[in-house]
Amino acid sequence: MHVRDALPLPLLQDGEVRIKLLYGGICGSDLSVFKGRLPHAQYPLRPGHEVVGEVIESRASHINEGKRVVITPNTFCGKCEFCLKGKPNICLEKQSIGITCDGGFAEELHIHSRYCLPIPDELSNEAAVLIEPLSVIVHGMKQITIQPGMSVLVVGCGTEGLLAAALARHVGGEVTAIDINASKLAMLRSFHDMTLGHPMDIAGNQYDVVIEAAGTKQSVESCFSLLKPGGELLLIGITPEATIPVAQVVRKEQKIVGSIIYEFPTDFQTSVTYLLDEQFDPTVFISKIKPFYEYEEAYQMALSGNYAKIVLQFKGAAVS
Known part of the structure; x- marks a missing residue:
């Protein structure tokens, strides 16, 4: 350079x-x-x-x-x-x-x-x-429903994940944000009433809305076990390939939304x-x-x- x-x-x-x-x-x-x-x-x-x-x-x-x-x-x-x-x-x-x-x-x-x-x-x-x-998150969140009190999980806390967590909390969501890098999570400490942790910390939990912002195959595939029946998965991160459990999505009436810019x-x-x-x-x-x-x-x-x-x-x- x-x-x-x-x-x-x-x-x-x-x-x-x-x-x-x-x-x-x-x-x-x-x-x-x-x-x-x-x-x-x-x-x-x-x-x-x-x-x-x-x-x-x-x-x-x-x-x-x-x-x-x-x-x-x-x-x-x-x-x-x-x-x-x-x-x-x-x-x-x-x-x-x-x-x-x-x-x-x-x-x-x-x-x-x-x-x-x-x-x-x-x-x-x-x-x-x-x-x-921020407009990337604004656009994505227009395509899903986050009402006050709904549980929202943000996966990956790069800039877009941080902005997603902050905005979801601002509009009333009960937000959990996860990342493998603790220094990224520390950026969210000034936003009160937010749960922060490592992906291992939330095993077995399920959420009304999951926002995937990490953009890795493993991360995308892990989101389906974290989504409630009738829940919405917003994909902001981009990964070339990921396996989608179609039978689960159909039977549980889950919604998958891709959002670009x-x-x-x-x-x-x-x-x-x-x-x-x-x-x-x-x-x-x-x-x-x-x-x-x-x-x-x-x-x-x-x-x-x-x-x-x-x-x-x-x-x-x-x-x-």
Whole structure:
């Protein structure tokens, strides 16, 4: 990994904006790109998609210079069957910034304004950098039912699992979160009335809702024994193969829901609403904020698995 200096800046076209980067979160997919594990990634590749920045040049009538924005890193055609149904997350022509084309870890980013969401002045940069990953959970939880008092199990406490546990508790679920890494679970201690433990601690228990966020074959397969009859299993983590006990699912009327990214801008707007709520503060999941020039150390911290969210701070960005 290295930094490329003085890349040419393209001229803006109608509807486009140029953004000065402020903060960028390192995501699990950025780490997969770094490891060379994504066959559809084209190298050399600039990573980064969980970004917040300030518009410094605009050819979009609805976004002024000086406004902070976040971006959806998933471009969509706007014309296919799914886009027309309001489901750009499963667009047939979807591309992913930072994976199939250069991403946002640069001092400046040039992008069409249709992929930008202006954010309120009162929202901190630390909260804003969590809008994109939180929207993954917002979208997934729209597809299941969590009512006050229902038992919810979150399997895997990476960033998405942590956000899922926090949001499920915020909406009234009785949450249990499990992970093999105790340092990840420690991030949830500020959220009261939540049960935290190792997977071995919950043997024999069953839950109304199970949210799988680890994305391993073993983890997915273990979820079925943890799900009550009539329960709902939300799959957010991605694993190539897993065995599903079809007879059990049918006989116990269990529901399996797969969820991929989010619908933009609606899920982002919902995330902003949550982040403005003083009773919901997932910024505690930001383990470290590192200057961009320390990107190598930041990546090593993220790769270690001992931290939650590692964030890069770009030149000129102040801590809110």
